[in-house]
Amino acid sequence: MGGKSRVGTVTGRIEAPKRNALLRVLDWREVEQSQPSEVLQSQAERCMGCGVPFCHNGCPLGNDIPDWNAAVALDEWQEAAARLHATNNFPEFTGKTCPAPCEPACVRTLTDDAVTIRQIERSLAERAWSEGWIQPLPATERTGRSVGIVGSGPAGMAAAQQLARAGHDVVVYERDAHVGGLLRYGIPDFKLAKSDIDRRVQQLEAESVRFEMGVNVGSDVSLAELQQRHDAVLLATGAQKQRRLDVPGADLQGVVGALDYLRHANRLVSGESVESGDLYAVNKRVVILGGGDTGADCLGTALRQGASQVQHFHYKPAPPSARTEDMPWPWWPMILRDSSSHEEGGERGWSLVARGFEGEGGQLKAMRLERVQWTLGADGRSRMESVPGSLHSVDVDLALIAVGFVGVEPIDGADIARDDRGRIAADARSFETETPGIWACGDARRGASLVVWAIREGRDAAEAIDRRLRK
Ligand SMILES: Cc1cc2nc3c(=O)[nH]c(=O)nc-3n(C[C@H](O)[C@H](O)[C@H](O)COP(=O)(O)OP(=O)(O)OC[C@H]3O[C@@H](n4cnc5c(N)ncnc54)[C@H](O)[C@@H]3O)c2cc1C
Structure with missing residues (x-):
C-alpha cells in the first residue's frame, strides 16, 4: 500500500487500447486490452478535482466511484477493490460489458472528456483476481432457511451470492448446460471471456450455492414443487422472448x-x-x-x-x-x-x-x-x-x-401474473409477485435491460427476501 501516489499529475482521457481490428477477427479472444497501472492512476486522478460527483447517481449499482478512484490514485489497489466490491458482486462483468452510464454523468464532461471509469473498474477487478484478493466469503452462521432461484444469469448469480452470504441455503435451477444466462449464451467471447463466469461460479460454490443445471422449471420440475422445497422462490428467468418481424416471408429458412x-x-x-x-x-x-x-x-x-x-x-x-x-x-x-x-x-x-x-x-x-x-x-x-x-x-x-425482446418466456403450469409488456408483475421495492412466496428480479421483472441492472436487481431482491425470511 502507498508509496506511488500520482496525485498532482493531471492528463487527458486515455482510452484503453484494442487489439488490431484486422487480426482480432481471426479469433474470439477479448478485443479490449489492459492499461498500465500508471495510466489507470492518471485517469483515476482526473476524478479527484470533482466538487459534487454525479457518476454514482448515473450508475444503477450506485458504485462509489470517487472512493475507489481516490484509492487507485493513491496506489491503494486492494482498498480500491474492496470498495468496488462493496456495491458490485461482479465488477469484471460490468467492467467489460457495461455501456457505463456513469461516464456521461461525470462532472468532467461539462468542460472536458469523462474519466475512464469503466476501464478502471475492469482493470481493478482483473488485478483483484490476479493478486488473490477475491476469495469466497462463506457465511459464518446458517439461518436454516432455503431459497430456490430459477435462472443463472447475472441477476440470479448476484441474488444467490447475497443470499448465501446471509446464511441461507441457496439452490439455483438452470435449464442450460452452463451458468451465466445471456452473459454466456448472448454476449460473445470477444467481449467477455467465459472463464470469467466460471471462476465466479467456483466462488459461489465455495460460498455454498448449489447449481442444478439442465433443469427446465415448468417441465423437469414444477414451480409448485420448488415452493414445497424452499421457503422462498426467486424468478430470475430473463426476458429472452424475441420480437419477430411481421412481414411476408419471415418464416423462410435463413x-x-x-x-x-x-x-x-x-x-x-x-x-x-x-x-x-x-x-x-x-x-x-x-x-x-x-x-x-x-x-x-x-x-x-x-x-x-x-x-x-x-x-x-x-x-x-x-x-x-x-x-x-x-x-x-x-x-x-x-x-x-x-x-x-x-x-x-x-x-x-x-x-x-x-x-x-x-x-x-x-x-x-x-x-x-x-x-x-x-x-x-x-x-x-x-x-x-x-x-x-x-x-x-x-x-x-x-x-x-435483432429488433428487441417482448418479455419473459412463461413457465409451463405456473400462473404468474405479467404486465402489458410481458414482464413478470412484481413490486419495484419488495420484488414480490402477486403469487405468495414467489419473487422476481432482473430482466424478467424490468424487461430486457443491462447487466448492471440485473446485478442491482439481484442484490435488492436478495435483501428483500432475506428481510422476509428473518421476520
Ligand atoms: C446479445 C446480447 C448482448 C448483450 N450485451 C450486453 C452488453 O454488452 N452490456 C450489457 O450491460 N447488457 C447486455 N445485454 C443485456 C444483458 O445480457 C441482460 O440484461 C442480462 O443478462 C439480464 O440478466 P438476467 O439474469 O435478468 O437474465 P438472463 O441473463 O437472460 O438469464 C436468465 C436465465 O434464466 C434461465 N431460465 C429461463 N427460464 C427458465 C426455466 N423455466 N427454468 C430454468 N431456467 C430458466 C435462462 O436459461 C437464463 O440462463 C445483452 C443482451 C443480449 C441478448
Missing part, C-alpha cells in the same frame, strides 16, 4: 432470431454440441436488422465466422454524434455509438425498413427494403413515412432479426 444465432455461435466457440450448420455465416451475405448490443454482437460474430458481406440496417435515422438540448447533462444521451464490431467491418444503413423476404424452395434469397423519413408531429412525437419509389431488393442468405 430468417433467424438474433439470439438463436448468437446462442448457436457461443455454444460452438465453447465446444458445446450444436445442431446443423445452417446458422453459421461463412461465405454468406448477412443482413442484421436492428441496433443495440444484440445487433452489434451479431456483426462481430458474422465477421469472425467469415461472412462474405455484412450489412447492418436500422429503421431509425442515425442519432446525433453529441448531446443536443433535449438530452441535457447528466442524463444518458442517445448519441451515435460505435461498438468494437463496427470498427471491424460491415456496412451500416439508417432509416431502412424491412418490407418482406423472398426465397426459393423455402430458402431465403433476398429481402425488400424501403427508405423512410422521420418527421416531428404537432404532438411532439416522431412519425415514420415511406419515401416514395425507394422500395428495393437486397440479396441475402442469412437475415438476423
Whole structure:
C-alpha cells in the first residue's frame, strides 16, 4: 500500500487500447486490452478535482466511484477493490460489458472528456483476481432457511451470492448446460471471456450455492414443487422472448432470431454440441436488422465466422454524434455509438425498413427494403413515412432479426401474473409477485435491460427476501 501516489499529475482521457481490428477477427479472444497501472492512476486522478460527483447517481449499482478512484490514485489497489466490491458482486462483468452510464454523468464532461471509469473498474477487478484478493466469503452462521432461484444469469448469480452470504441455503435451477444466462449464451467471447463466469461460479460454490443445471422449471420440475422445497422462490428467468418481424416471408429458412444465432455461435466457440450448420455465416451475405448490443454482437460474430458481406440496417435515422438540448447533462444521451464490431467491418444503413423476404424452395434469397423519413408531429412525437419509389431488393442468405425482446418466456403450469409488456408483475421495492412466496428480479421483472441492472436487481431482491425470511 502507498508509496506511488500520482496525485498532482493531471492528463487527458486515455482510452484503453484494442487489439488490431484486422487480426482480432481471426479469433474470439477479448478485443479490449489492459492499461498500465500508471495510466489507470492518471485517469483515476482526473476524478479527484470533482466538487459534487454525479457518476454514482448515473450508475444503477450506485458504485462509489470517487472512493475507489481516490484509492487507485493513491496506489491503494486492494482498498480500491474492496470498495468496488462493496456495491458490485461482479465488477469484471460490468467492467467489460457495461455501456457505463456513469461516464456521461461525470462532472468532467461539462468542460472536458469523462474519466475512464469503466476501464478502471475492469482493470481493478482483473488485478483483484490476479493478486488473490477475491476469495469466497462463506457465511459464518446458517439461518436454516432455503431459497430456490430459477435462472443463472447475472441477476440470479448476484441474488444467490447475497443470499448465501446471509446464511441461507441457496439452490439455483438452470435449464442450460452452463451458468451465466445471456452473459454466456448472448454476449460473445470477444467481449467477455467465459472463464470469467466460471471462476465466479467456483466462488459461489465455495460460498455454498448449489447449481442444478439442465433443469427446465415448468417441465423437469414444477414451480409448485420448488415452493414445497424452499421457503422462498426467486424468478430470475430473463426476458429472452424475441420480437419477430411481421412481414411476408419471415418464416423462410435463413430468417433467424438474433439470439438463436448468437446462442448457436457461443455454444460452438465453447465446444458445446450444436445442431446443423445452417446458422453459421461463412461465405454468406448477412443482413442484421436492428441496433443495440444484440445487433452489434451479431456483426462481430458474422465477421469472425467469415461472412462474405455484412450489412447492418436500422429503421431509425442515425442519432446525433453529441448531446443536443433535449438530452441535457447528466442524463444518458442517445448519441451515435460505435461498438468494437463496427470498427471491424460491415456496412451500416439508417432509416431502412424491412418490407418482406423472398426465397426459393423455402430458402431465403433476398429481402425488400424501403427508405423512410422521420418527421416531428404537432404532438411532439416522431412519425415514420415511406419515401416514395425507394422500395428495393437486397440479396441475402442469412437475415438476423435483432429488433428487441417482448418479455419473459412463461413457465409451463405456473400462473404468474405479467404486465402489458410481458414482464413478470412484481413490486419495484419488495420484488414480490402477486403469487405468495414467489419473487422476481432482473430482466424478467424490468424487461430486457443491462447487466448492471440485473446485478442491482439481484442484490435488492436478495435483501428483500432475506428481510422476509428473518421476520
Ligand atoms: C446479445 C446480447 C448482448 C448483450 N450485451 C450486453 C452488453 O454488452 N452490456 C450489457 O450491460 N447488457 C447486455 N445485454 C443485456 C444483458 O445480457 C441482460 O440484461 C442480462 O443478462 C439480464 O440478466 P438476467 O439474469 O435478468 O437474465 P438472463 O441473463 O437472460 O438469464 C436468465 C436465465 O434464466 C434461465 N431460465 C429461463 N427460464 C427458465 C426455466 N423455466 N427454468 C430454468 N431456467 C430458466 C435462462 O436459461 C437464463 O440462463 C445483452 C443482451 C443480449 C441478448
